[in-house]
Amino acid sequence: MMRNRLGYYIKEGFTGIFKHGFMSFATICVITACLIIMGTFALLAINIQAIISNLESQNQIVAYIDENLPDNEAAGIENEIRRIENISTVRFVTREEAFSNFLAKYENNSLFSDLDASVLKDRYVITLKDIADMEMTRDQLISIPGIVKVNAHLEISKGFVTLRNIAGLVSIALVLMLLLVSVFIMANTIKLATFSRREEIAIMKIVGATNWFIRFPFILQGMMLGIAGSMFAYLIEWGLYYLVAGRLAVSNTFSFITLVPFDMITLPLLISFGVLGLLVGVFGSTSAIKNYLYI
Amino acid sequence: MISMYEVYKSYENGTSAIRGINLTIEDGEFAFLVGPSGSGKTTIIKMITGEVYPTSGVVSVNGFDLSRIKRRQTPKLRRTLGVIFQDFRLIDKKTVYENVAFAMYVLGKSNKEIKQRVPYVLQLVGLESRMSCLPAELSGGEQQRVAIARALVNNPQVIIADEPTGNIDPARSLEIMMLLEKINELGTTVLVVTHERELVNRFSKRVIAIDAGRLISDGMGGYYEYDEE
Ligand SMILES: Nc1ncnc2c1ncn2[C@@H]1O[C@H](COP(=O)(O)OP(=O)(O)OP(=O)(O)O)[C@@H](O)[C@H]1O
Numbered sequence A: 001m002m003r004n005r006l007g008y009y010i011k012e013g014f015t016g017i018f019k020h021g022f023m024s025f026a027t028i029c030v031i032t033a034c035l036i037i038m039g040t041f042a043l044l045a046i047n048i049q050a051i052i053s054n055l056e057s058q059n060q061i062v063a064y065i066d067e068n069l070p071d072n073e074a075a076g077i078e079n080e081i082r083r084i085e086n087i088s089t090v091r092f093v094t095r096e097e098a099f100s101n102f103l104a105k106y107e108n109n110s111l112f113s114d115l116d117a118s119v120l121k122d123r124y125v126i127t128l129k130d131i132a133d134m135e136m137t138r139d140q141l142i143s144i145p146g147i148v149k150v151n152a153h154l155e156i157s158k159g160f161v162t163l164r165n166i167a168g169l170v171s172i173a174l175v176l177m178l179l180l181v182s183v184f185i186m187a188n189t190i191k192l193a194t195f196s197r198r199e200e201i202a203i204m205k206i207v208g209a210t211n212w213f214i215r216f217p218f219i220l221q222g223m224m225l226g227i228a229g230s231m232f233a234y235l236i237e238w239g240l241y242y243l244v245a246g247r248l249a250v251s252n253t254f255s256f257i258t259l260v261p262f263d264m265i266t267l268p269l270l271i272s273f274g275v276l277g278l279l280v281g282v283f284g285s286t287s288a289i290k291n292y293l294y295i
Numbered sequence B: 001m002i003s004m005y006e007v008y009k010s011y012e013n014g015t016s017a018i019r020g021i022n023l024t025i026e027d028g029e030f031a032f033l034v035g036p037s038g039s040g041k042t043t044i045i046k047m048i049t050g051e052v053y054p055t056s057g058v059v060s061v062n063g064f065d066l067s068r069i070k071r072r073q074t075p076k077l078r079r080t081l082g083v084i085f086q087d088f089r090l091i092d093k094k095t096v097y098e099n100v101a102f103a104m105y106v107l108g109k110s111n112k113e114i115k116q117r118v119p120y121v122l123q124l125v126g127l128e129s130r131m132s133c134l135p136a137e138l139s140g141g142e143q144q145r146v147a148i149a150r151a152l153v154n155n156p157q158v159i160i161a162d163e164p165t166g167n168i169d170p171a172r173s174l175e176i177m178m179l180l181e182k183i184n185e186l187g188t189t190v191l192v193v194t195h196e197r198e199l200v201n202r203f204s205k206r207v208i209a210i211d212a213g214r215l216i217s218d219g220m221g222g223y224y225e226y227d228e229e
């Protein structure tokens, strides 16, 4: 880049922004809106994923063992279970242990006081790597000889997985669509700026200024608009997130949902908004100025 | 030096603007390029400045081969040229001084160089007292002299003027031509496109005449023989 021209680029960039103040404002608004929509769906997907992970660690499959199986064979089943791909942890629980857990849970309930451990079976308590495949894993478990019954909460896992997949797909589709919209709006705004400076551009061309020199103020202008849009989007998204988190915390219906803390997503969100804003600025302005450079 | 060898140019719409031109303009020459409207004068100028490319043949300007020049090279070629247009092409919001300085600024010249050079060229074209005027405050002839100063300011090897007096009254036109002659005497090659027979005949210079994209005469002596229209 040429000597001491940074000031020139920045000045020209700002001039372009304020000269078409309304269009600049509109561009920032569109980018902000697009990023908020994208960001919201991405955050939704992230939170559902967090819920799923949580379920994965909590949601245990219980595989009951045939009572008539000798103890040494029952222990051998563990190796077969571990051979299943999707298995994360396996823990053998004797009927006595299960019984004392059960009693602990219903300590004050006299209904169960005259039960004894023999009513329960030995079992394996299993957690999964991915609950999306819970159904398949359950079938694999059942097919192991010596396992008589498998308890798995398929419905919940299925529901969340579907939700996550939808949110994921929607956010990808939105990202593509809204990025196109933003680039289009950006390109139009920068075109206005190039149009009002077309004489200067023509003169720069004819005296032999490089394309980079001519292009740069416009690209900078695009980048400034893009960054402004992403900063606003970030701030608004932040506010929205706290609002929703607050509502969820006091809600009766949804109190089981705790959002991923905003601190944990601050950096990724800031970076992806920033990068997207910059990209919109660069692509929009580059496409806007293209026509002027081929003379 | 400018040279054209067997140059043809057809535009995308099929118009055959140049049909086989051979031409050489040596360093330090002064030449008029004349011809009726639509004969291809502007097309020749644009091939020299790299705004359009020849369909076939070779165009070479100051060592650049225009038939195979890379887009990235075009700015370098243009720095060896000073171009002047019929419509002046000044920036209305910039003063005379700023208009001229802009041409240096966008090539990355230092402020010191700019401060030295701009007053010098403005004095050369006789506008040292109008430096802080806006173009709108100047006559057509004066505006064209600003454009000439701008073309000169980066010290080009060749000045190319496409109908520089087209928008200027006859008395001022003569002054512009004399200014271009003076610039030529200072060592710059000058190529001037013009319609104005009277004007050409007052100078004793090389006259290149074209019609319908072909060279019809090329000689010294301040004459301009064929009929226009
Ligand atoms: N961009 C273009 N596309 C198509 N045809 C063109 C283009 N520019 C010029 N022409 C045609 O090429 C021919 C030569 O045009 P050119 O502008 O070179 O003529 P000229 O000698 O400069 O005319 P004038 O004296 O009126 O300026 C004309 O027939 C014109 O219509």
Ligand SMILES: [Mg+2]
Pocket (backbone or CB within 6 Å): B041, B042, B043, B162
């Ligand atoms: Mg012409």
